[in-house]
Amino acid sequence: MDLHTHTRFSEDRERFTVGGGVTLTVPFHPLLSPLELYDQALARGMTHVTITDHDTLAGCLDLLARHPNPDRFITGEEVSCFHRGACFHVGVYGLSEADHAAIHEGADSVDRERRCLRWNVAELTAFLRARGLAFDLKHPLWVHGEGSTALAALREVVPLFDLFEARNATRHRWLNDLGVEVIDRWRPGAGYTGGSDSHSANQGITWTETEGTTSEEVLASLRAGRATAGGEHGAHARLEDDFRRMFRANAIDRAGTFKALADDYWHNMPLVSQDLLALSVSASLAYAAVNEYARQRRLAREVRAALADELGAPAEVADGAA
Numbered sequence: 001m002d003l004h005t006h007t008r009f010s011e012d013r014e015r016f017t018v019g020g021g022v023t024l025t026v027p028f029h030p031l032l033s034p035l036e037l038y039d040q041a042l043a044r045g046m047t048h049v050t051i052t053d054h055d056t057l058a059g060c061l062d063l064l065a066r067h068p069n070p071d072r073f074i075t076g077e078e079v080s081c082f083h084r085g086a087c088f089h090v091g092v093y094g095l096s097e098a099d100h101a102a103i104h105e106g107a108d109s110v111d112r113e114r115r116c117l118r119w120n121v122a123e124l125t126a127f128l129r130a131r132g133l134a135f136d137l138k139h140p141l142w143v144h145g146e147g148s149t150a151l152a153a154l155r156e157v158v159p160l161f162d163l164f165e166a167r168n169a170t171r172h173r174w175l176n177d178l179g180v181e182v183i184d185r186w187r188p189g190a191g192y193t194g195g196s197d198s199h200s201a202n203q204g205i206t207w208t209e210t211e212g213t214t215s216e217e218v219l220a221s222l223r224a225g226r227a228t229a230g231g232e233h234g235a236h237a238r239l240e241d242d243f244r245r246m247f248r249a250n251a252i253d254r255a256g257t258f259k260a261l262a263d264d265y266w267h268n269m270p271l272v273s274q275d276l277l278a279l280s281v282s283a284s285l286a287y288a289a290v291n292e293y294a295r296q297r298r299l300a301r302e303v304r305a306a307l308a309d310e311l312g313a314p315a316e317v318a319d320g321a322a
Contacts, residue, residue: 001048001218003091003208004078004138004168004195006030007037009062010053012199028250030199034063037203038073044204048218050076052091052195057100074215078138079103081118086145086153088121089138091165091193092128094219099131125160134222136163136193139171141179141303142296151306158186162225166192169206170242172293173233174300182303185310191222194229200245202238206231234296240289 006012008029032040034051041049049072051059060075067073077100079090092103103124106115117124128135137157143150158164164187166180183190193208209228210221221227304311 001046001050001074001208001210002041002196002198002204002206003050003076003093003136003193004052004165004197004206005037005041005050005203006053006078006197006199007032007034007051007059007062009034009051009056009059010078010199012054028199028246031201031245031249032203034059035066038063038067038070040201041203042072046204046207047213048072048074048215050074050093052076052078054078055080055104057095057097061097072215074219077103079118079124081121081124083121083157084145084149084153086143086150088143088154088157090121090124091136091138091195093134093222094215095131095133099133102127121157122160132223134163134219135161136165136222137161138165138195139168139175139179139197140164140183141175141299142168142171147302148306151303155186158183161187161190163191163193163222163227165195165229167194167206167229167231167233169196169198169202169232169234170239171197171234172296172300175296176233178300178303181311182307189225191225191227192229193222193227194231196231198242200242202242204231206233234293236289236293239292240286243288 008031010030012028012030037051038049049070051063053059055077057075057077060073060077063070063073064075074093075095076091076093077095079092081088081090092099095103103117105117106112107118109115113119117127125135140154140158143154145153164179164183166183167176180192183192194206195208196202196204196206198205207230208222209230210218211226212218212221
C-alpha cells in the first residue's frame with residue numbers, strides 16, 4: 001500500500017526563493033478527492049489504501065461517509081510535531097476521531113508546548129504506542145529546522161520510532177538512500193516504509209510491502225516494524241508535471257468568481273502578451289522543479305559531510321533524480 005498520500009482536504013504550503021534572500025510561501029491544495037484517491041490506488045494494484053492529509057482526519061472521514069464499503073481502507077494522518085525547534089512529520093495509521101482530537105488537543109493554546117502532544121515527540125510516540133497505533137517517521141532527513149540543530153534533534157527522536165519512510169517519490173534518490181544509511185546506523189533493525197507523497201495523481205508509484213491480507217493484519221505488521229519499501233524515487237519530469245497540475249488546479253480551476261474575470265482579461269490581452277505570460281509561468285514552474293531537487297541534493301551533501309566520521313565515504317551516484 002501507498003503509505004503517503006494527500007487529498008483536497010490537506011492544505012500544504014510551499015516556500016519558494018524569489019531572489020535577494022526573499023522567500024514566498026504559497027498555500028495550495030492537492031488535486032484528488034478521497035474517493036478518487038481510493039479508487040485510483042486500488043486500480044494501480046494497492047491491496048489497501050490510506051490517506052495521510054496534513055494534521056486533519058477530514059479526508060478519511062469524508063471517504064468513510066461516502067463509500068458504501070471501503071473494506072480496504074485504513075485511516076491515516078500526517079502529523080506535524082516538534083522537538084527542539086525542528087518540525088517532524090509523523091504518519092499515524094488506524095487512528096479514530098478521538099485519537100485525532102487527543103493528538104491535537106491544546107494546539108491553539110498559548111502554552112501549547114506544554115499542553116499539546118504535537119509539541120513533544122516523546123509524549124506523542126508514547127501515546128501512539130499506548131493506543132496500539134502504527135506510526136512512522138516521514139522523510140527523516142527532510143526536517144524543517146536549522147542545519148546542525150535539526151540533525152541533532154533528529155538523532156534524539158530516531159530511537160522513538162520503529163518505522164521510517166525510506167522511499168518517498170518526491171525526494172531525490174540521494175536523500176532517500178542517505179536516510180536509510182543514517183537510520184541503519186542510528187536505529188539498527190528498523191522497518192522501512194514507502195509512499196508517493198503524491199499531491200496530484202501519482203498514487204501507487206511508491207509503496208510499502210507488509211505481511212497479512214486484512215487491514216488489521218497490515219496494521220499489526222506495521223506496528224511490529226515488519227515493512228519494506230518499494231517503487232520509485234523522485235524524478236525531475238514528474239515533479240515538474242506535478243507543479244503544473246497543481247498550479248492549474250489551484251490558480252485557475254479554483255479561482256471561483258474571479259475565473260470569468262481572469263478569462264476575459266486573458267482573452268483581451270495581445271497574443272504576444274499571452275505568449276510571454278505563458279512562457280514566464282512555464283519557465284518558473286520548470287525552474288521550481290530543478291531548484292527543488294538541487295536543494296535536496298545540497299541537503300544530502302551537507303548531511304553526509306556532517307556525519308562523515310560515522311558514515312564514511314559516499315557511494316558513487318549519478319547526478320540525477322531518477
